Amino acid sequence: MSTSSSASATALVKHRIASLQHLDLRRYSIDELVARVRELLEGQSLRCLTLATGRLLYRGILGEALPERLADVSYPPAAAVRHDQRANRAGEPMFYCSATWHPPFFEARVQPGDGIVISRWQTRQPLRILSFGYADTCADDPHSDREKALRQALAQLPAETRDLATFLTSTFTKTVADDNRHHYRLSIAVAEACQLGQSFDGLLYPSAAMASPAHNLALHPNCLDAGKLTLDYVEHLRVHQVSPDTDVLDVRSLDIAHCAGPDGYLHWQGRPGNWVLREGSTAADCWLQNGVWRCAHRPGAGSEAAAG
Numbered sequence: 001m002s003t004s005s006s007a008s009a010t011a012l013v014k015h016r017i018a019s020l021q022h023l024d025l026r027r028y029s030i031d032e033l034v035a036r037v038r039e040l041l042e043g044q045s046l047r048c049l050t051l052a053t054g055r056l057l058y059r060g061i062l063g064e065a066l067p068e069r070l071a072d073v074s075y076p077p078a079a080a081v082r083h084d085q086r087a088n089r090a091g092e093p094m095f096y097c098s099a100t101w102h103p104p105f106f107e108a109r110v111q112p113g114d115g116i117v118i119s120r121w122q123t124r125q126p127l128r129i130l131s132f133g134y135a136d137t138c139a140d141d142p143h144s145d146r147e148k149a150l151r152q153a154l155a156q157l158p159a160e161t162r163d164l165a166t167f168l169t170s171t172f173t174k175t176v177a178d179d180n181r182h183h184y185r186l187s188i189a190v191a192e193a194c195q196l197g198q199s200f201d202g203l204l205y206p207s208a209a210m211a212s213p214a215h216n217l218a219l220h221p222n223c224l225d226a227g228k229l230t231l232d233y234v235e236h237l238r239v240h241q242v243s244p245d246t247d248v249l250d251v252r253s254l255d256i257a258h259c260a261g262p263d264g265y266l267h268w269q270g271r272p273g274n275w276v277l278r279e280g281s282t283a284a285d286c287w288l289q290n291g292v293w294r295c296a297h298r299p300g301a302g303s304e305a306a307a308g
Helices: 005-023 031-041 103-107 147-153 160-171 178-193 301-306
Strands: 047-051 057-062 096-100 115-123 127-131 204-207 215-219 230-241 248-259 266-268 285-289 292-297
Touching: 005 031, 005 160, 057 103, 096 103, 103 115, 103 160, 103 215, 127 285, 160 178, 160 204
Parallel strands: 127 204
Antiparallel strands: 047 127, 057 096, 057 115, 096 215, 115 230, 204 215, 230 248, 248 266, 285 292
C-alpha cells in the first residue's frame, strides 16, 4: 500500500470512529450500530489469541445463598437475562469471566460483609479469543495503574492501528449505570460484529472496575455447551475488607464444592476451602513396612481426599 493510500485509509478509519462517537445511541438500534461497526472493522487488523488447554478462568456471583446446581454458576438462562449487558442483548446469555482470581470481586462491587461465590473453570480445548490489540500485553499487576499501563501498551502498536484499538477498548471499558444503559448498545454491536460463537469463542478486554490492569473475557455459551470449558470448583467466601484504590482484598472461605454429580447438583463440603481442596488432591494411607513406604487408598477416599 502506498503512503498516500495508507494515509487515506487511516483518515477513513478516523472519520468512521468520530461518526460513531458522536451518535446519540438512544436513537439507534443495535442492528443499525452493528452495520456501522462492520463497516469500520472491514479490512482492519485485530489480534486472535489462542487460549491453550489447561488455562484457568474465574467467575463471581454476589450473594449469600449457596448455588445448588452447576447451571447456577454457569451462564444464565435466556429468560434471566432481562437487560442488555456489555457484550450481549437482553435474552441472549454470555459467560463473563476473568483471567485471574481478583477481578470478579471488583466487577461485583463487593463491600465488607458481602458474600460472594467464586467459581474456577479450566479450558479443555483451545479457545479462539479476539483481542483489540494491546490490552493483552499488559501484566495483571494489582500494584500498577491501569490507565498508565494501557497507554504504554498502546504506544507499542503501529501508529495506524492505535485509533481503532483505543476506540474499541474504550467502548468496552465505559462505565455504565442504570440511567445510561443505552451505552451498552455500541459495545454489543462490537461483540456481534466480531461474530462470537462463530468466528471466535469470545473476546478479551480490560476490566472497567479495577484501578490496575486486569483481563476480562466474554465467552459465547457455545464453548461451554461443547465442553471446551469445565468447572474446577466453586467457593463461597465472605469479604472482610476491600480497597478499591489499591485492589486489595481480605476474604475468608466459608464452603467449597469441588464437583457436581451426574444430576448437576454441586457437592458442597460443609467446610472452608483450602489449597488441597482447590487443587483436587486425593488421599491415601501410607505406612513404613520393612524399610519401604507403601500407600493404599482408603475405602471412600474420594470424599475424604477432598477434605484434605
